[in-house]
Amino acid sequence: TMTNQIAIKCYTQPGQEVICEQTSHVYIYEGGGIAFNSGCQVKPLIGERGRITAGQVESAVNPDDIHKPVSSLVCIENTANRGGGSLYDASEILLIRNACDKNDLSLHLDGARLWNAMEATNEGPEWYGKVFDSISICMSKGMGAPVGSVLIGAKDFITRARRIRKVMGGGMRQAGYLAAAALYALENNRPLLKRDHIHAKRIAAALLEKPFIGKMLPVETNIIIFEVKGNYTPASFSAFLKENNIHCIAISPFEVRMVTHLDVTEPMVDSLVELIGRM
Incomplete structure (x- = not known):
């Protein structure tokens, strides 16, 4: 700022x-x-x-x-x-x-x-x-x-x-x-940015398989913004993930934002993808 x-x-x-x-x-x-x-x-x-x-x-x-x-x-x-x-x-x-x-x-x-x-x-x-x-x-x-x-x-x-x-x-x-x-x-750390982008695309692909995920913005880098619908709201979706030590944020009454970064490892992404699959 x-x-x-x-x-x-x-x-x-x-x-x-x-x-x-x-x-x-x-x-x-x-x-x-x-x-x-x-x-x-x-x-x-x-x-x-x-x-x-x-x-x-x-x-x-x-x-x-x-x-x-x-x-x-x-x-x-x-x-x-x-x-x-x-x-x-x-x-x-x-x-x-x-x-x-x-x-x-x-x-x-x-x-x-x-x-x-x-x-x-x-x-x-x-x-x-x-x-x-x-x-x-x-x-x-x-x-x-x-x-x-x-x-x-x-x-x-x-x-x-x-x-x-x-x-x-x-x-x-x-x-x-x-x-x-x-x-x-x-x-x-610059070489690790590519990994962040790969992780974001993996998470996005797992989310898009779920019926409670609506429109998602194209994932070009390390940010995933998507609509949540059905049995979840952005607030309840974020709260559920937080209970599993995964942090994201509701940015509107309809949307959630996730960001991959340096401290997000491949095993963490594996765990998140598995969790999404069980939701």
């Missing part, structure tokens, strides 16, 4: 507008931070599984009209959390970049799960660094560090970002301990 909010503050002025998808983290999960920290309005777009298109960005840019806020920033999320870990096509990202350049907009990537996106596609860190003005990337989640998010950008951007971080109270002492854990994750 803080790295996203710092980036947004760097690129905007009060009264301007940020363009993003309607279920994006910066819009629904950051405590109204865009309004509180930056004094900006948000234009949420209706995307497909958390993703927007360049055409939508072009249409969302406000004209030069004193009655409308100045469009200044586009934020996209890859992978998209509420889209079930959905992935952007590289070609669409490049089109969005072109739309931003055409309309003098900055482009920020909420890459909390970018490691998963890079594992599932052919684009690497260098490619993302060239396309986006800034990137927020998480070292916990799939990478397994205990805490920490990194904000990446050009030198002058980072100079501004450090000042904003200080104003927001984000300066830390002895942060090297956290950096050491993040470096360990970079050097040792």
Whole structure:
């Protein structure tokens, strides 16, 4: 959250507008931070599984009209959390970049799960660094560090970002301990992301065999979002699994979210698949 909010503050002025998808983290999960920290309005777009298109960005840019806020920033999320870990096509990202350049907009990537996106596609860190003005990337989640998010950008951007971080109270002492854990994750844990994706697909396949499972979003990375129906509600389904030391979360009156990660082992997945089979 803080790295996203710092980036947004760097690129905007009060009264301007940020363009993003309607279920994006910066819009629904950051405590109204865009309004509180930056004094900006948000234009949420209706995307497909958390993703927007360049055409939508072009249409969302406000004209030069004193009655409308100045469009200044586009934020996209890859992978998209509420889209079930959905992935952007590289070609669409490049089109969005072109739309931003055409309309003098900055482009920020909420890459909390970018490691998963890079594992599932052919684009690497260098490619993302060239396309986006800034990137927020998480070292916990799939990478397994205990805490920490990194904000990446050009030198002058980072100079501004450090000042904003200080104003927001984000300066830390002895942060090297956290950096050491993040470096360990970079050097040792990236190859394990593929295993997380395989585990998620195994669990999804087992769930889809059950009559109480409704619509499931396509499982592209390590997130499984599905509807529960019949004899179970999301709350009762989650409670039953919790009794068996398996934790998931009800994210709506109809949906459950599961996430595989570094600490989920193959024997654990075996046990979960067996349990689902007996439900």
